[in-house]
Amino acid sequence: MLFSMPVAALRWHIVLLPQRLIFQLRRLLSHLLALPFHLAHRTLVWRFCQCTDLWIATIYLAAKEREKAQKLAQQKKAAEASSRLSSGASTSKKGGSAKKSGSAAPVRSMDTRALDLSALNLNPQDAAPVVDELPPKMTIAREKILEEAAKALEGKGQKKTVSLVVIGHVDAGKSTLMGRLMYELGKMDERKRIANERASGKIGKSSFSWAWEFDGTTEERERGITMDVATQTMMTPNKQITILDAPGHKDFIPNMISGASQADCALLVVDSAVGEFEAGFQRGGQTREHLVLVRSLGVAQVVVAVNKLDQVNWNQTRYEEICNLLKPFLVQTGFQPMKTSFVPVGAMTGINLVKRDQEEAAPLEAWYNGPTLVDQLDRLEPPSRDLTAPVRFPISNVYKSQSSGTAVTGRVCSGVLQVGEKLRILPGDETAIIKSIQTEAESLQWAAAGSNVTLYLTAIDPVHLNIGSVLCPINDIIPLATTFTARVIIFDIQVPITAGASVSP
Numbered sequence: 001m002l003f004s005m006p007v008a009a010l011r012w013h014i015v016l017l018p019q020r021l022i023f024q025l026r027r028l029l030s031h032l033l034a035l036p037f038h039l040a041h042r043t044l045v046w047r048f049c050q051c052t053d054l055w056i057a058t059i060y061l062a063a064k065e066r067e068k069a070q071k072l073a074q075q076k077k078a079a080e081a082s083s084r085l086s087s088g089a090s091t092s093k094k095g096g097s098a099k100k101s102g103s104a105a106p107v108r109s110m111d112t113r114a115l116d117l118s119a120l121n122l123n124p125q126d127a128a129p130v131v132d133e134l135p136p137k138m139t140i141a142r143e144k145i146l147e148e149a150a151k152a153l154e155g156k157g158q159k160k161t162v163s164l165v166v167i168g169h170v171d172a173g174k175s176t177l178m179g180r181l182m183y184e185l186g187k188m189d190e191r192k193r194i195a196n197e198r199a200s201g202k203i204g205k206s207s208f209s210w211a212w213e214f215d216g217t218t219e220e221r222e223r224g225i226t227m228d229v230a231t232q233t234m235m236t237p238n239k240q241i242t243i244l245d246a247p248g249h250k251d252f253i254p255n256m257i258s259g260a261s262q263a264d265c266a267l268l269v270v271d272s273a274v275g276e277f278e279a280g281f282q283r284g285g286q287t288r289e290h291l292v293l294v295r296s297l298g299v300a301q302v303v304v305a306v307n308k309l310d311q312v313n314w315n316q317t318r319y320e321e322i323c324n325l326l327k328p329f330l331v332q333t334g335f336q337p338m339k340t341s342f343v344p345v346g347a348m349t350g351i352n353l354v355k356r357d358q359e360e361a362a363p364l365e366a367w368y369n370g371p372t373l374v375d376q377l378d379r380l381e382p383p384s385r386d387l388t389a390p391v392r393f394p395i396s397n398v399y400k401s402q403s404s405g406t407a408v409t410g411r412v413c414s415g416v417l418q419v420g421e422k423l424r425i426l427p428g429d430e431t432a433i434i435k436s437i438q439t440e441a442e443s444l445q446w447a448a449a450g451s452n453v454t455l456y457l458t459a460i461d462p463v464h465l466n467i468g469s470v471l472c473p474i475n476d477i478i479p480l481a482t483t484f485t486a487r488v489i490i491f492d493i494q495v496p497i498t499a500g501a502s503v504s505p
């Protein structure tokens, strides 16, 4: 080992080093000889690159131009197609699950999204006034509509219509009750029930499967709460009832108010479980708050559904206790005792909604032989409607659908309106023409005071339509006022409000 090192070093210096030097010298010589060829070659390559670059750039630009032209043509075609579609009034019958303020079309609700037109799916093209094909003409004489509307109001030849807002503390079982009622009345078929049961089970929310008929949005289903008002129609023996299922959670009170403002009557749902009823009825609970709100909005009739009685073994004493706590509060809030009624129910099992012949209903049958929920709802009377007054249609929601154009929902508060009628939008100077009138179930030629309808409008830029605006006849608008009297309801204030105090909205 000691001898091998110097021998290896000696070999490196004497044998390998000269060899490497010779190799490097030969490389240098060959480079020098090849230099002229290299220069000539490089010039050629550069010249070729210049040509090809230009050529490629020309092709690229031409392709871009073609693409741009194609895009423009496509956009033009799409715009033509959409205006053709939006001009055709939707006359198809709608059925199935509840029409949610936010279902297929992005309906606006009164919460934080209220006037956010950016969420209306409008693009710059849509924002242009939609004056598509010629708007429809008014074809029915006003006298004829008034005659028909008066007959309908008296219930002659058809059922009287009533709109009903479903209110109550969060999780009282409002949507479950309404979903189950739809099933019991045959409006929800077995296939739909099974689909809802499976899908809700998949996301671990099987106890909400009945509520899915009304809680239609993904967020509502995932969170297990109602967030916006959902609408459906049901038939009782003598009435056609428009149901407005309102949210119970206090975060969505503005949406609940929007539903209540379109209703004639209310169905209050309370949870009879011990502690749960008390939570809703105490100060700050929504049982109290909702009752005060609906009464202040003019609702005078209320049916109270005492729900989840299965959780207290259908205990009669508990039912009576709840009724006795609510009765004085209802009177204090302004409901006349003869316009209030109570009914014990089990929404989940469908007990005492339409019938109570189920096996599980035996404990209730032992002490109750009164009316079912449907019997009570059938007794509701629509308030008087002002048919001859000028049309007043306050807008509850505005939305825009790809297929049918701009639409507004709400209730005809007074008067009658028909397809083809030109209406003024207040506040403002704009007008719109009614292209079609829809309810959840059908397409109409006219609608009268008390009807909850969707109006598809034409000849109007949707930016002029806002929640709270009112549609009126062009020659009979709401008179301007400089002063008004307001009744303000304040819940749970921290500091008393005194005259002259400044308040922020």
Ligand SMILES: Nc1nc2c(ncn2[C@@H]2O[C@H](COP(=O)(O)OP(=O)(O)OP(=O)(O)O)[C@@H](O)[C@H]2O)c(=O)[nH]1
Pocket (backbone or CB within 6 Å): 168, 169, 170, 171, 172, 173, 174, 175, 176, 177, 207, 208, 211, 224, 225, 226, 227, 246, 247, 248, 249, 307, 308, 309, 310, 311, 345, 346, 347, 348, 349
């Ligand atoms: N045991 C029992 N549970 C019920 C009954 N009705 C409803 N529930 C349950 O109560 C919970 C709330 O029901 P929902 O129908 O979502 O209540 P809600 O009042 O519509 O809720 P919000 O609209 O979000 O205020 C669900 O888990 C239901 O399964 C009933 O009769 N008995």
